Amino acid sequence: MDHDSWSLRALWNSYAADIFALWHIYRIPIILSTFTVLIVIRTVLHLRDNREKVSSTPPPASPFLPAAKEKTPIQYPEKKTDGEKVPRRIVGGLKKRKSSQDDTVSAEKKIQVLVFFSSLTTTTEKTAKVFAEGLAKSTKEIASSTSTTFLEPEILDLSYVDYDDYFINPPKFDPEVQFFYLIFVPTYNIDTILDNFLEHLQETHNDFRIDTAPLSPLLGYSVFGFGDREGWPTEAEGFCSQARDIDKWMAKLTGRKRAFPLGMGDPKTDAAERLKEWKEGVEETLSHIALTGSLGEGVVGSGDAVESDVEDVDDDDDDEVLFDEQNIAQRNTKENKDGLNDLEDLGQTVVKATVVKAEADPSEPLEVDFTTYSKKARTAPAPTTKEMVPKNSPTYASLTKQGYSIVGSHSGVKICRWTKSALRGRGSCYKYSFYGIASHQCMETTPSLSCSNKCVFCWRHGTNPVGTTWRWVVDPPDMIFAGVKAGHYQKIKMLRGVPGVRAERFAEAMRIRHCALSLVGEPIFYPHINEFTSMLHAEHISSFLVCNAQHPDQLTTLKPVTQLYVSIDASNRESLRKIDRPLHRDFWERFNRCLDILKERRFEQRTVFRLTLVKGFNIDDEVEGYARLVEQGLPCFVEIKGVTYCGTSSSAGAGLTMQNVPFYHEIQAFVEALNAALAKRGLGYGIAAEHAHSCCVLIASERFSNERGKWCTRIDYQKFFECLESGQPFRPEDYMGEETPEWATWGQGGFDPRDERVFRKGKNKQPLPESKAELVEI
Structure with a gap:
């Protein structure tokens, strides 16, 4: 090998060694930079390709939504011509339902009220019939002022109806009809048809083959119970116990669509008065449904106002998590970030609260003094x-x-x-x-x-x-x-x-x-x-x-x-x-x-x-x-x-x-x-x-x-x-x-x-004593 070739080869080896040394020193930054550049190039090309596709293809029409409408501009409070603001006023009235909402009652929909009853001596049956007659007149008045049609209330005896037709799924003979259930029951201390009815409701809810709330398509329900306070002086001792059980299981099956609270009365004392109050409440609820298509504000069935409240929920409270620990913890965590807690958020907040220093930090600024006195007379602010x-x-x-x-x-x-x-x-x-x-x-x-x-x-x-x-x-x-x-x-x-x-x-x-x-x-x-x-x-x-x-x-x-x-x-x-x-x-x-x-x-x-x-x-x-x-x-x-x-x-x-x-x-x-x-x-x-x-x-x-x-x-x-x-x-x-x-x-x-x-955590829960009262038909 001649001298020139040897020199060239030595020079090349020297360059290769330097490059190899530089690679070992800077290989990580070089690899990361190269990877980043490739990602950026790929992202740019991907976005450009998507824009071209979107711009060249018209959007498909939705089979579920109506054509988009022009948005209505926000209405702000009016102002006087001289520039002075008008105090904000409360605007009454109910929010009207929109025809595009699937869960509302459209103009073509009809409402059918079904009145169920159970009776041994026909007393409850007569009460249910009189109630249905009065309700028919009231619903006609409601229908005359709204676009909703009320069908004639139908009376059904729980002793003869097939439970599968009404209490697994709502009736389906007319797709335009929505149902509202009212249930009248007395309380007995012997085996009656109501025991079978309650067993059916419980089994339906617990049947793994059936949805836990199969009656949720109902517009709502309400229960009225009759009882004898001489035999069962208090609710804890069994007064209207079967009505309370039906109300509980219906809440589970309907997804908590309790339209009006459970009514209870003693025909020997206050049943007529309690039934009148309950009837007025049911009629008001039906009127609200006719106007708005729903039971009202809050969760499903108006079950929970959006309020700060901590109360323990019994095991039998409709499976309704009104104030569960998880929601309370999440709410308290969020409120702590904002530095807020509500007066009524007591029990669970106490458990979750973190202890901070007992005295205020001296570095914090003192309260602002708006009333510092001055010898000079002050002019009134504009x-x-x-x-x-x-x-x-x-x-x-x-x-x-x-x-x-x-x-x-x-x-x-x-x-x-x-x-x-x-x-x-x-x-x-x-x-x-x-x-x-x-x-x-x-x-x-x-x-x-x-x-x-x-x-x-x-x-x-x-x-x-x-x-x-x-x-x-x-x-x-x-x-x-x-x-x-x-x-x-x-x-x-x-x-x-x-x-x-x-x-x-x-x-x-x-x-x-x-x-x-x-x-x-x-x-x-x-x-x-x-x-x-x-x-x-x-x-x-x-x-x-x-x-x-x-x-x-x-x-x-x-x-x-x-x-x-x-x-x-x-x-x-x-x-x-x-x-x-x-x-x-x-x-x-x-x-x-x-x-x-x-x-x-x-x-x-x-x-x-x-x-x-x-x-x-x-x-x-x-x-x-x-x-x-x-x-x-x-x-x-x-x-x-x-x-x-x-x-x-x-x-x-x-x-x-x-x-x-x-x-x-x-x-x-x-x-x-x-x-x-x-x-x-x-x-x-x-x-x-x-x-x-x-x-x-x-x-x-x-x-x-x-x-x-x-x-x-x-x-x-x-x-x-x-x-x-x-x-x-x-x-x-x-x-x-x-x-x-x-x-x-x-x-x-x-x-x-x-x-x-x-009390909290069920400390006061005791089994109800068996009543020794005789059979009472209310």
Whole structure:
């Protein structure tokens, strides 16, 4: 090999070695870069190819959907010509069904009501026939005002019908006919056809060859049962037990399409009245179906309002997961991200809650002071048309998610868990034990969502608006009054299909008899609060108004309400500043002025101090301070209640945990100590009543006891309206009601014996005793 060839070869080997070394050093970046470039090129080519295919091929016509229509532009609230906004008003009426919806009743559809009955002595049969005749007249009137046709109701005897024809699948003789079932049954303690019927329903649901809800095509169903309270005094002892079982299994088979709550009556006492209420409810439901094609808002069968509520579901609750742990956990996880928890989200939230620091982070900013004083005279700010809670604001979204119905721009309404509990016969809140107010007839609302405090135990963790002066649009009181009533009734109707709702209480719930102006915010802040309460009283709706003792001027001009509350959250200035976190600089002076005003008005209306006890804030060593405040204001009543855990919210800067919630025995000890301190001062108070389930105790003035020494804390509401309408001065004693029931007095617990106390996790479940009553045909 010559010298040139050798040199060339050596040079080539040197280059190859360098390239090989570079490859080993940079091979990974080179491979990744090459792979990325190839992916990008492939993606670009793929997208270009798809665009060419889409652009060259016309879309196929859908066999299921109608031709697309031009979208209707969004209608925004009208504005005045001078630029001033018109307050948003509540638009009534029902949403009309669309012809394109498969699950609605089209104009060509017909509704057939089937009335099933079982009877041994023909009593129930006669009742069913009379009911069907009256229903036929009602459905004709409904049909005349709608485009739906109602066929003549058909009466069927369960003893003769083939169950397979009606209770495995709805009848199919006419595809244009949809069915609605009504079932009348008495209760027996011997073997009858109803036992076979119940066995058929149970087997149908559990048959793996059949869908678990084969009757879901039905428009809905409802059951009415007759029973004898002499033989079976209570539901737990068997009153209308077969009707309740049929209602339960029909809920499973129809996919929870309970159109109206189970009705129950005793023909010896109240059957006629209960049947009349039930009939009115069924007719209203049929009218709603004719207008909208569905049972209403909520889940299938109106079974669950979209409300914050935690209640344990019994095993026999229609397989209906109203408040299951999985949904609660998911909801709490989502709410924790938003820094929100609802007042009623108690049980499961407590289990899932994470403990945070007990004291607020010093680095967090203090509350804003809107009332810093200055020697210079201030000019009034220019009027503004800003809305307190605009519909497109995060506050609106937050409150509606928590179950509020926002009325206008600054008012709200919501139903609480006690309303649902009372509808199901599971007990009312403390207001029934103390004052005779049934929770299912109580509307909880506020005309002002804004507040001047940011309390550490606030239901909303400070998510509602705050301010020291009214600077927003003012909605007229008549609009608010109509709106909150409509919102309340709408939410009540959404509970029609909830298992356990009693028909008679549902009918009563559609007549509001009381209004609690204590939802959230500061009701007395609303400029037209007197006009609003006058509208309540004009319809004989009693009023309980709660204020935070920060608006003495408004309190001075407030006209009499049924009962006036002032929140007393601390016994001294420093404690009040920490727990209420007021925005007013002179909060303590305002607080004391309000107490003086209450003392002046204690002979004009019933006044109440509300003490909300929070461990670590306002309990320790404050009994004497509270006694001094009671001596200053001399209220008619003092309510002592333990704080309700609303979830941990670091965003509020409070950091409350379950360690801040007192046990009931701690509340009792505090009440006894406070009562002793009041006795030392000779103020004439005593412990009158309690409601352990609400962790609440009532101390009353001796003015509200009769000559026999019995407490009379309840209110004669009819007498109150008579005194109010007379135009003459009157005193709280003038509308003092009957004696406080024995079960509500101190030491008795305060739970209404007519209702059934439901414990969590089935602790109270016991087998029903066999009834020894004779056969009863109702």
